[in-house]
Amino acid sequence: MTSDAALAQLLDSLAAAQERERLAAAQLVEVRRLQACGEADDEHDPEGVPASFEWSKAAALLEAAQAERAAIEAAVRRARLGAYGICARCGRPIDPRRLAARPAATLCIDCAQRA
Template sequence: MTEDDPLARARAETLAQIAALTGEFDAVVDASRASNADDEHDPEGATIAFERQQVVALLAAARRRLADVEAALERRAAGGYGVCETCGRPIAPERLAARPAARTCITCAR
């Protein structure tokens, strides 16, 4: 991975986030097993079940983001990266810098 490759960087960051969230999920599951009741409260008042669902939602979002980045990598390999899937015009470099996996130009995204 090079520092100037936003797709490779986004992929690496997302994989790291998935690994961290998976570890967090495992810790929450272990905590729920150690608890006598699923609604046992932590010191901040959030239930273990709520924490588990929150981590599951974050993990699902990270996996969707990874799928988007990998699809963008495939588009780049096929020569279609940076081209709006809706109108066929080039996607602005500023949009790709902000959202490397963008499939549409800013006009079509609105």
Template sequence: MTTSIDTHAVRAALLSRLDALGARLDQVEQDFAQPHDPDSGEQAIERESEEAEEAIGDAAVAEIAATRAAIARLDAGSYGLCVSCGDPIAPARLAALPAASQCIACARAAGS
């Protein structure tokens, strides 16, 4: 782990993000639980909205997994190191994407 990383601040930011993602996922689940409008035209619109909300929910689930993995790397002492090559991840990348698990080069090579 690089010494310039404030692990307490990173942990707080990651936990805060987990809370926000959990709230987003709860909202998506609540929206899915709502009954459909009896009007067939409204139902079509609602179904389109559900597809968008499902995509949002899927993205939230993926981000939750990445955030939990980042917390696990913090606990293991490997946060800030690329999981692919082992090189340090640029501080600017971690500041922009605290759950980043790869350096820019490896992320580009992986297509993510």
């Protein structure tokens, strides 16, 4: 894969990650709105899912989406420096199949297994 192709693929992944982050943030706002108007009041609905559970689930989703977006941004920076796909520990090229599955990977499979 050429570095231009890698960069284009990373930018696609970045757009997808940003979209997931936007959706997770919107979901968190919705949970907060329901809590604010009492619709998700777990005290009065023993059968319902507790609002606090919905809240922590949405917050965890947003956190994961933000971390993923940040990792892909870092990969975009490495690609622009021409260092994308190079293991940060041993300096050898990372297997393209690994990069296809995990575009933000910074370690080759050997180093990742030793980490």
